[in-house]
Amino acid sequence: MIGKSLVLLFAFAAIASADTRFNFIHYHDGTTTEYSTDTLPQILTHPSFRRTGETVAFHYGAGQNLGSAEVSDIINSYISNERYNLIVIHYFNMEVISTDNAVSLSDVLATTFTRLFDTGYNSGFMNFVGHALGAQILARTSRLIQNRANFRHVIGRLTGLDPASMGPVATIQIGRLTSADAQFVETIHTDGTLNGDHLSFGHVSFFPNGGENQPFCTNTIPTIRANCNTVFSLTMWAESVRATSQIFPSLQCDTWPRYTAGVCNNNHIAHLGRITDNNLRGTYFLRTNNAPPFNRETPFP
Structure with missing residues (x-):
């Protein structure tokens, strides 16, 4: 009886220690399974989780939730592409995603994912995909994982979708997304007025x-x-996740004026998106269509 009580006590303590600000939603087979910060490693035993396959862990940005149109678009696009394990970091209150909380959030995320990797999942198969402040939180998470594990665990791919501009104080506290944060780091910059940080560079931007x-x-x-x-x-x-081949052709160039002037027309062509070359390095520019589909077949201005 005492032994059973101790088991229940430990089980309760484990549940009580889970972070209540967010959980992890595993999308699979037309349904979902939810995990807490304590139970995420159990995903490895799920029959639909491919232990030798790539996993996408998606973190949306401040002011967003699962019902946001663009967030739903990302989720549904990955669901339609069955190649990946999909995990969405889901916040019960979207106001939690803030620069004030970013340090503590990334600390808990790093602890949780490190336990997943210690349990047997290869960190090189993990693709962190973050939007805006979510990109900066995942960048810090990835940094913490590799530093705490003395580089035994290094995230395979970090995708920053318009990484957020956080202000000087928050940038010092949180850190800024860089190419050192994963084996391959890519950034896509779509705002340079208020929200986006053009100084958060990946191996390729x-x-x-x-x-x-x-x-x-x-x-x-x-x-x-x-x-x-x-x-x-x-x-x-x-759009790139749904595509069956490379889209969004882009030209390597150092500035937008040089790109639009055609100075870079003979430079290397790369493709923005899910299907890309992990050996890419440098800065690329492209035009898009003004309505869906946004992919434009030519990289030239």
């Missing part, structure tokens, strides 16, 4: 339509226009 203002984001209110800019990175990524 893409600047659709110059990365400052998207031509179809024309609202005269700066905050609304900036939000339109930044969520376009989600729309582009979702």
